[in-house]
Amino acid sequence: MTTTHVEAAPHRSLFGRLLRQLGIDTQYVLLGFPIGLITLVVGLTGFALGIGTAIIWVGLPILVGTLMVSRGFAMTERVRISPVLRRPSPHAIYKSNRGRGFVRRTLGPLSDQQTWLDWTHAIFRFIPSTIGFCFVVTWWAGTLAGLSYPLWDWALPHPPDNYELHELLGFSDTVGTRMMFNLSIGVFFAGTLYWVVRGVALMEAWFARSLLVAASELRLQVAEAEEARDVAQRQKQAAVSAEAVALRKLERDIHDGPQQRLVRLAMDLGRAEQQFTEDPERARAIVAEALSQTRETLDELRALSRGIAPPILVxxxxxxxxxxxxxxxxxxxxxxxxxxxxxxxxxxxxxxxxxxxxxxxxxxxxxxxxxxxxxxxxxxxxxxxxxxxxxxxxxxxxxxxxxxxxxxxxxxxxxxxxxxxxxxxxxxxxxxxx
Structure with a gap:
């Protein structure tokens, strides 16, 4: 008993997920049809009225109001497509009008690309919504009517001069044949119900996403690319600055240390050369001091070389x-x-x-x-x-x-x-x- 329960649980879980998704897709398509009808009427009427009266300036507020209503429907649609596409609720990027005057803030939506895309979706969403609505209603009606046909066949009249579908297809006109034929139709619609509803829901949702989200995502990707380019440019400038600072420091250290010692060493050796014939002891002392200067110069050069990657690191x-x-x-x-x-x-x-x-x-x-x-x-x-x-x-x-x-x-x-x-x-x- 325990083994049977463990093996059956995943199947029930899968069936539950499919049934839940079927419910989500069905309500999405069925609600999309009346919403699409409303947005079509509001969007076309408001746009036509706004354009027609724009010459007397009254149309501009009407046009802005129509666009804002379309934006509101678009925000609702972005929330609705989230469970259908199984993704987090997407967000759109609208043009900010903060810090501007009253007139520019009021008329700001007229220059916003995403707001016009929202209006475009409000106008044309009726096409996929109508197609999806027809398929969903047809498949649900075929499923429910076909599977339940044996329960209400008795309530239908079957006069002799009436040719039903199974008779037109060449089947005999008996009660059993009629019931099996309609029941098989119900089984067909039930077997394909999930995939048909899922397909039309995805069609409608991806149509909405292409207009309501894709442009904003593209602008966001462009902004991220520009930010990455700016970061790379700053890193490049920092690298150039660091290299310049290191070179100036190395140049200054060489000038203040080893270069001065080498100049003094050359002068001391020149004096020692002059002293060799007149005062050999003095010349030897100068050479000894020059050797000391050489050792100190080498120590300074070793210290400066630490600013360059040492061989032990490599x-x-x-x-x-x-x-x-x-x-x-x-x-x-x-x-x-x-x-x-x-x-x-x-x-x-x-x-x-x-x-x-x-x-x-x-x-x-x-x-x-x-x-x-x-x-x-x-x-x-x-x-x-x-x-x-x-x-x-x-x-x-x-x-x-x-x-x-x-x-x-x-x-x-x-x-x-x-x-x-x-x-x-x-x-x-x-x-x-x-």
Whole structure:
């Protein structure tokens, strides 16, 4: 008994869903016919009256009123087609007239494309509504009359000179034949009832959707495409800005550091060359100082090269590069970077520079005792967090040190957030999409 109940339940559930959809489609088509008749009369009458009296200005308010009535019927239809199409109730985009004068607000519907599409639907919906109504009434009448024919055959007169349909088709005129013939007709209509009603309901609903929703959806898609283009343009500009800032910073650092040392080194070597014949001891001292200058220049060049993706990041990945970066920091770093698969080179490079710039700022400005660096990979991206216990006060505003880093993160499609209260501590969080 239990097994039979479990197996039969899905069939009853399917039958219930079909029966429910049949009821929804039937009421949609049957109500659509009188509504379509009303919208046809109101739409044509109001439009003709408005156009005919527009020359004396009275027609403009009439025309606007007709369009607004059509808009009201359109809103109702959008709600009605939702259960038929098995989709959420769609919405249309109408032209906004806020902030305009009284006359422009009043006559605004005359320049709205969607409102005119609503009026067009009000006029022409009568065609699919009439076709659907005829099919639904015919199929329901054939189903109910055919299946119930044995119950009321006795009430019908059957005179000898009256030829019924089954006789015209060559069947004998007996009670049993007549009942079986009409019952078979009822079975045919009942068997095809769901599909016929469903088909005409979808025809009417898709006709409504094509006029009442499709144009708005197209405009919405265009707006989304334009917004995506603007976002891409902003990201491109941010990338160009970040690259320009990085190049200017690198140029300034080279000019202020290694370039000055190399100029001094050349001058010292020139003096040493002159001193070799007159004062060899002095020349050796100058050469020794030049060697010291060379070592310092190399150290500065290594420091500047950190602004370029290091070989360890390219060869061994983000975790190894961050470990090396933490080891070079002058402040103790607590690194939480679990092993992970290799990511997109752009994401790895951006994450590396976020940590590198953050650690540089901590070492220079925060007076912190400890830094915590965390890298977490989630389903949608990479979360990089750098937190210190320093003095705080960091900002992403233009003119601050993190503005260029923010541009780099935005260029990668990510978001950078800074929480740095003035009473101490800074938390920098970057979310990078994968």
């Amino acid at each position: 060869d061994r990945g983000l975790r190894a590069a961050l470990t090396a970066l933490a080891g070079r920091c002058t402040i103790p770093v607590d690194l939480d970077a679990p092993p992970m698969d290799r990511l997109d080179p752009g994401v790895e490079s951006t994450a590396y520079f976020v940590v590198a710039e953050a650690l540089t700022n901590v070492a220079k400005h925060s007076h912190a005792n400890e830094v915590q660096v965390s890298v977490q990979r989630i389903d949608t991206g990479l979360i990089v967090t750098v937190a210190d216990d320093g003095v705080g006060g960091a900002s992403l505003a233009k003119g601050h040190g993190l503005a260029g880093l923010n541009d780099r993160v935005e260029a990668a499609g990510g978001v950078l957030a800074v929480d740095s209260p003035a009473d101490g501590g800074t938390r920098l969080t970057a979310a990078l999409p994968l």
